[in-house]
Every structure is written in C-alpha cells, then in structure tokens.
Amino acid sequence: MSISNEVSNFEKRFTDDVIEIAAVTGASGVGAGRAAGNTLWQASIPLIGWKKLNSNDPVIKENLRLQWLANDKEFEESRDLLDMNSIVRLQIRKGEGSMMLVKVLETSYQDDDLEVVLQESLKPVFYNDEILGQFELIKSVNTFEKKIIWANDEGLLSFDWFEDNDKMKSALKTAYVLFEQQDEWSQRVKEYAAEELTELANDWLQDDEETEIQEITKEMFMGLMKLSTICVYPEGDFEIFYSDGDMFWGHSIIVCGNIDGKFDSAEIAG
Incomplete structure (x- = not known):
C-alpha cells in the first residue's frame, strides 16, 4: 500500500474538524504498531480524561487512544513527544474511541479539573482475594x-483487570487449582516443556562455542527452568513463564495450557 493510501485510510477514521483540548495521558508511554505491508507506524498513547478548551464543556473521563502516523525516523523522535501521567494541550480530530493528533501545543499544561483526574489515577489500586491475598x-x-x-x-x-468482576473471579479460580496441587502442576508443566523443547535446546547448544556441556537431557532441561510469572485467565487457561537457564541465551520459556489438563504450547520468546 502506498503511503498516501495509508494516510488516507487512517484519516478517514476521524472527523475533519480540528479542535483544541487539554487531556491527561495514561500510565503507559508512546507505543506503536505497523500492519504487514505498511510503511508507516501507527503511534499512540492512552488518554484517561480530556476537556474541550475555549468552551464550558465539562471534563470527560474515558479511556481512549491518541494516535498518529509516523515513518521510522519520526517514530523514534516521537517516543519522547508525550509523557505518561501528564496534562497536555493538543490539537486533535475526534474519532470513535480514539483521537488523531494534529499538533502538540503544550506538554506541561495546568488545569485544575484535569489535575484532579491525574491525581486520582496515580493512587494505587488493589484487589483483595480471600484465598490468595x-x-x-x-x-x-x-x-x-x-x-x-x-x-x-x-x-x-x-x-487481567476486567470491568466484569466475574471474569476476574474466574481467572482466580484457575489460580486456586494451580496452587492446590502446585508440586504436581509444576512437574507436569516442566515435563511438557522438556518434551517439546529439549531437542531445540540441543540445537542451540551446538552454536555455543564456549559451553562445556555435551548434551542437555530432559532432566537437565527441567532443572534449569526457573519460575518467573504465572498468568491466569478465565475458564481455566494459564500461561507460565520461566527463565531458561541460558539454554536459549536468555529467552523466556512459556507454557500455555488449561487446568483441564490440556497443554496448548511450549515456546521461547523475548
């Protein structure tokens, strides 16, 4: 797709009117993605509240994304264009659930109403579970x-945080099962990972000219896996991340499965 078509398709999502707003950026900074075959990055930063300037309109609290297109050089430069957790003044065009950035006017704007939104967003948020704490x-x-x-x-x-509390409770039920029989689950997960990835680990071993190890056995593979993070999801799904003991030169080992006993994949990433 040509750059002009990329720009045209992107801008179609927004109104033609350019308005001036003040807004509060969210807790993550500038990120970007690029579709296959495209030249331009679609950069963005989250907004959690905004108000139209030069009007009597109230503050609107909503989660949306401020987006813009950038080539490789522009994206690198725009990484520091806007900071997380700040109040900014912008020219934008509105879209459905998002805004298109036209121009950054101020990166440190003063507004009492939006300052309330910002300070509220900075307070820690906790979830208390009667079993896991x-x-x-x-x-x-x-x-x-x-x-x-x-x-x-x-x-x-x-x-994950969900507006639907039942989904979070469902995810925690996944954790309950993993914790009730944690030694058994740990063994099963590691055995599955070793079954799937030991051969690959030995392929990587052949490229390591400094190692003194001749072969990685499945038992050795399991011993080198060290727990990093357990991610639990509704309906029994989970992902368990391990450090690799340098078998894959510092990549993570990820095992995906379900508490029904089915494993979906074991792979390396990062």
Whole structure:
C-alpha cells in the first residue's frame, strides 16, 4: 500500500474538524504498531480524561487512544513527544474511541479539573482475594499482580483487570487449582516443556562455542527452568513463564495450557 493510501485510510477514521483540548495521558508511554505491508507506524498513547478548551464543556473521563502516523525516523523522535501521567494541550480530530493528533501545543499544561483526574489515577489500586491475598494493579498493562512462592520457586502471579468482576473471579479460580496441587502442576508443566523443547535446546547448544556441556537431557532441561510469572485467565487457561537457564541465551520459556489438563504450547520468546 502506498503511503498516501495509508494516510488516507487512517484519516478517514476521524472527523475533519480540528479542535483544541487539554487531556491527561495514561500510565503507559508512546507505543506503536505497523500492519504487514505498511510503511508507516501507527503511534499512540492512552488518554484517561480530556476537556474541550475555549468552551464550558465539562471534563470527560474515558479511556481512549491518541494516535498518529509516523515513518521510522519520526517514530523514534516521537517516543519522547508525550509523557505518561501528564496534562497536555493538543490539537486533535475526534474519532470513535480514539483521537488523531494534529499538533502538540503544550506538554506541561495546568488545569485544575484535569489535575484532579491525574491525581486520582496515580493512587494505587488493589484487589483483595480471600484465598490468595492482595494484588496491586499495574496500570501500564491493566494487570493485577503479586509476589508468590509456587512449588518452592519465587515468582509473580498475575491476572487481567476486567470491568466484569466475574471474569476476574474466574481467572482466580484457575489460580486456586494451580496452587492446590502446585508440586504436581509444576512437574507436569516442566515435563511438557522438556518434551517439546529439549531437542531445540540441543540445537542451540551446538552454536555455543564456549559451553562445556555435551548434551542437555530432559532432566537437565527441567532443572534449569526457573519460575518467573504465572498468568491466569478465565475458564481455566494459564500461561507460565520461566527463565531458561541460558539454554536459549536468555529467552523466556512459556507454557500455555488449561487446568483441564490440556497443554496448548511450549515456546521461547523475548
């Protein structure tokens, strides 16, 4: 797709009217994605509240994304264009659930109404579970997490924030099962990962000219796996992240499965 078509398709999502607003940025900074075959990045930063300037309109509290297009150089430069957790003055065009950035007017704007929104957003948010204890919301990724010990390994336990509290309770039920029989689950997860990835680990071993190890056995593979994070989801799904003991030169090992006993995948990432 040509750049002009990319720009045209992007701008069609927004009204033609350019308005001036003040807004509060969210807990994560500038990020970007690029569709396959496209030249331009679609950069964005979350907004959690805004008000139209030069009017009597009240503050609107809503989660949306401020978006713009950028080439490689422009994206690198725009990483520091806007900061998280700040009040800014902008020219924008409105869209459905998002806004298109036209121009940054001020990166440190003063507004009493929006300052209230900002300060409220900076307060810690906790979720208390009667079985697993207190989790803290990591606002940059909308995930609750806490430190845990699972099968004698230290790590983190996390689940996604949902407006629907039943979904969070469902995710925690997944955790209950993993914790009730944690030694058995830890063994099963590691055995599955070793079955799926030991051969690949030995392929990587052949490229390591400094190692003194001749072969990685499945037992050795399991011993080198160290717990990092358990992510639990509704309906019994989970992902368990492990450090790799340098078998894959520092990549993570991720095992995906369900408490019904079915494993979906074991792979390396990062």
